[in-house]
Amino acid sequence: QVQLVESGGGLVQAGGSLRLSCAASGRTFSSYGMGWFRQAPGKERESVAATTSSGDRTYYVDSVKGRFTISRDNAKNTVYLQMDSLKPEDTAVYYCAAKRYSGSYFSNGNYDYWGQGTPVTVSS
Numbered sequence: 001q002v003q004l005v006e007s008g009g010g011l012v013q014a015g016g017s018l019r020l021s022c023a024a025s026g027r028t029f030s031s032y033g034m035g036w037f038r039q040a041p042g043k044e045r046e047s048v049a050a051t052t053s054s055g056d057r058t059y060y061v062d063s064v065k066g067r068f069t070i071s072r073d074n075a076k077n078t079v080y081l082q083m084d085s086l087k088p089e090d091t092a093v094y095y096c097a098a099k100r101y102s103g104s105y106f107s108n109g110n111y112d113y114w115g116q117g118t119p120v121t122v123s124s
Contacts, residue, residue: 002026002098002113009094009118012086016122020081022096022115030054030074033099035111036081038092038120045095049081050105059105064090086122093117 003025012018020036035050049070050059058070067086072079079096095117103110 002029002032004096004098004113004115006094006096006115006118009120011121011123014086014088014122014124016086017082017084018086018120020083020094020096020118020120022079022081024077024079024098026077029077029098031100032112033105034070034072034079035097035099035105036068036070036079037095037097037108038090039095039117040089040092043092045108047106047108048094050099051079061106083120086120088122088124091120091122093119 004022006022008020031053033052036048037045038048039045049068051070055072067084069082096115097111098113099111
């Protein structure tokens with residue numbers, strides 16, 4: 001069982017930055033691939049970024065490449081999402097998720113545990 005708690009969301013102006021954190025409980029955090037997803041009002045939840053259990057590989061959707069950076073610290077049981085050059089279209093609730101087994105990092109259905117989400121609002 002893994003419990004995930006996100007933090008760091010808030011209101012920021014376009015062009016600004018935020019750093020999201022996701023703290024995980026449990027001793028097996030380093031066994032899980034981790035992903036960040038987001039869901040804007042009226043839209044489906046979509047993948048944003050992901051990283052392998054060791055953090056040696058990272059994946060991004062095209063819309064955030066070059067602006068967002070995912071990282072993890074297995075000693076602290078935490079995964080981060082650094083978001084720079086934010087745009088109004090980045091406004092959404094951001095969720096972190098943990099994935100134990102193989103399968104696409106971009107697919108919601110491959111993740112086993114989810115956090116409660118943290119809202120991000122980017123004003124123009």
